[in-house]
Amino acid sequence: MDLTLEPGATALLGPSGAGKSTLLRLLNRLADPDSGAISLHGEDVRSLDPRALRRRACLVPQLPSPLPGTVAYNVRFGPSLVGRSVDPTRPLELAGLSSAYAEREASRLSVGEQQRVMLARALALEPEVLLLDEPTSALDEHTRAGVEATLAELALRTGVSMVVVTHDRGQANRLATRTVNLRDGRIDG
Amino acid sequence: MIGAASIHISIGEVAASLVLVAVAATVSLWRRVDLERDLGVAVLRSFLQLTAVGYVIQAIFDSDSLWLVVLLLAVMVGFGSITARSRAKGVPGALGPIVLALATAAVVTIGLVLALGIFHPRPRYLVPVGGMVIGNAMTAAAVSLNRLADEIRGSALRIEATLALGATSWEASRDLVTRSLRSGMITLVDSTKTTGIVFFPGTMVGMLLAGARPLDAVRLQLILLWSLLGSVALSSVLATGLGYRGFFTPAHQLRDLEDGGS
Known part of the structure; x- marks a missing residue:
């Protein structure tokens, strides 16, 4: 597979088992490839500090799994690792949550709200690229439309690049300007 | 004495x-x-x-050779480590941390009771004390590492999500390591609380049977119980504090994740 991702929004589209999530995990080195290389702006990701890389290319996992604690704690956590203190209001607002959520216990929220918390804590790092792994697969139809709208607006407002893994062609069309089709670990058509 | x-x-x-x-x-x-x-x-x-x-x-x-005592205790550390390793199967690369945990617990605990003048440096004292220290350290290491494996497997998604924010392996698993450490220590702490009420500890029973005065038996038992608290804490903190690394690669990746996603 040879693939170059441009700035903007790209969808990785394909059925289960096509290697979409794996590819996403290789991009921020949650996993390493058996062979081949991944580079960011021409630099092999293996030559970068994986922690710095993950702050630049931040992954939002398929299933929300916030840290025990408040929403604000979750949003502040990433920046606090590098000694930065952030106001959670803006990341929360970009993710479609009012600041009233800040002091609520993250694990008590609905799945859709938790997914937005996961998005907000990624945004708090001000990444260059958001890696979104099936961002709406755990959500019902109504909530899905809301999260999609938030993501579309986010791209417009912040200019952050996105790589969206999805098995839904409609979602790929709604969220991305380019679509890469994957099948059995290869680019298809 | x-x-x-x-x-x-x-x-x-x-x-x-x-x-x-x-x-x-x-x-x-x-x-x-x-x-x-x-x-x-x-x-x-x-x-x-x-x-x-x-x-x-x-x-x-x-x-009356101290070298033979050292040899015997080293053999106990060896067998104890292999036993603890087999009980903590879910922890990758656990043997090294376990050996270090048991050896440190033995050296520090025995060193301190000698330095404080509680026991004379004679085989008669060092062999039974060493055996108890190493045995308890072994159980604590095995229990805490077993718990660590369960905790990390149960929280794999959360750990990966935390790593994805640029956290180190330690930052992503610290609270789980703490919980495991607690589970390694809690058994002895609890049994120390109830000792004498719910059960008579073995040393005291042995001394009473051997004809010692009850107060002497009690004092020796207290020395041993309190020393064991220290050795169990040392063993658990080292086993979990080093053992958690086996779950991660140097690039802060969680190893061997069952749930690879699609």
Whole structure:
């Protein structure tokens, strides 16, 4: 597979088992490839500090799994690792949550709200690229439309690049300007 | 220090206690617990193992050589580590942390009780104390590492999500390591709380049987219990504090994730 991702929004589209999530995990080195290389702006990701890389290319996992604690704690956590203190209001607002959520216990929220918390804590790092792994697969139809709208607006407002893994062609069309089709670990058509 | 007169126990008296084993075997047969065979193995093994170690300890006491004590304790650390390793199967690369945990617990605990003048540096004291320290350290290491494996497997998604924010392996698993450490320490802390009420600890029982004054027996028991608290804490903190690394690569990736996603 040879693939170059441009700035903007790209969808990785394909059925289960096509290697979409794996590819996403290789991009921020949650996993390493058996062979081949991944580079960011021409630099092999293996030559970068994986922690710095993950702050630049931040992954939002398929299933929300916030840290025990408040929403604000979750949003502040990433920046606090590098000694930065952030106001959670803006990341929360970009993710479609009012600041009233800040002091609520993250694990008590609905799945859709938790997914937005996961998005907000990624945004708090001000990444260059958001890696979104099936961002709406755990959500019902109504909530899905809301999260999609938030993501579309986010791209417009912040200019952050996105790589969206999805098995839904409609979602790929709604969220991305380019679509890469994957099948059995290869680019298809 | 220990004022017990030595007592003699004949092999006949030991054999007589087999009557109680027969009671156990009868219960097993009667209620079809199917443990008769294991009972037999247990009786035979305990007889052979303890007799053998009795001769070894006797030889060490006769020689009065501290080098032999060190050798014996090193062998105990070795066997204890292998046992703990087999109980903590879910932890990748656990042997190194376990050996270090047990050895450190033994050296520090024994070193301190010697430095504080609680025991004389003689095989008569060092062998039984060392055995207790290493045995308890082994259990604590095994329990805490087992718990760590469960915690990390149960929180794999959360750990990866935290790593994805640029956290180190330690930052992503610190609270789980703490919980595991707690589980390694809690058993002894709890049994120390209830000691003397719910059960009489073995050392005290042994000293009373050997004819020591009750207060002497109690004081020695307290020294041992309190020393064991220290050694168990050291063993657990090292086993978990080093053992968690086995779950991660140097690039802060969670190894061997069952849930790879699609």
